[in-house]
Amino acid sequence: MDALDLLLNRTSEPKLEAPAPQGQALENLFQAAFRVPDHGMLHPYRFVVIEGEGRQKLGEVCLAALLAADPEADDKARDKALHLLERAPMVVAVVSKVQDHPKVPAFEQLVTAGLAAHAMQMAAVAQGFGGIWRTGAYATAPLVREALGVSGEDEILGFLYLGTPVPTKFKVPRPDSSAFVSHF
Numbered sequence: 001m002d003a004l005d006l007l008l009n010r011t012s013e014p015k016l017e018a019p020a021p022q023g024q025a026l027e028n029l030f031q032a033a034f035r036v037p038d039h040g041m042l043h044p045y046r047f048v049v050i051e052g053e054g055r056q057k058l059g060e061v062c063l064a065a066l067l068a069a070d071p072e073a074d075d076k077a078r079d080k081a082l083h084l085l086e087r088a089p090m091v092v093a094v095v096s097k098v099q100d101h102p103k104v105p106a107f108e109q110l111v112t113a114g115l116a117a118h119a120m121q122m123a124a125v126a127q128g129f130g131g132i133w134r135t136g137a138y139a140t141a142p143l144v145r146e147a148l149g150v151s152g153e154d155e156i157l158g159f160l161y162l163g164t165p166v167p168t169k170f171k172v173p174r175p176d177s178s179a180f181v182s183h184f
């Protein structure tokens, strides 16, 4: 896959099965993240790989978070929370680590951490894998943050679900550029 083909044709893949990237293929995702523009080279992110039984363990935390927010949650919602992370063989939590810096404001560091998440997804696609970036209420739930060691101003920017795409009819229309571009 050449670079332009990747840029013009990448899509998110909501349905994923094993295998997920492992070994050098997984390392390539992190190396792609380390290539994104990063003012001051602050590396304002860290990544938590959730796979195997880790997905069930974090699912139990999601269930606890659901019940903390809504003790009356019905069985369907409880089951969904418990098995949320099992929608892919691997989930990488992308966590921002913004620091006070005299020249690099917080928003620039957040942009860099977001770019890192996207670069990881692109590296997955380039190697024949697929993924989707999800957030949802659990990304900000105190119990989930605590379980993943996220504290203070740090944020879970997303859960990058990764694996091998199972084809779906999920298609996102892409707009014409004229509505978004002006020339000065």
Ligand SMILES: Cc1cc2nc3c(=O)[nH]c(=O)nc-3n(C[C@H](O)[C@H](O)[C@H](O)COP(=O)(O)O)c2cc1C
Pocket (backbone or CB within 6 Å): 010, 011, 012, 013, 132, 133, 134, 135, 136, 157, 158, 172
């Ligand atoms: C910060 C962020 C959070 C997102 N959260 C979710 C989410 O919780 N659930 C979801 O289905 N899509 C979420 N998305 C959107 C998908 O990642 C994806 O972009 C969307 O489904 C469109 O598909 P595409 O990437 O092929 O255009 C999120 C995207 C971003 C950038």
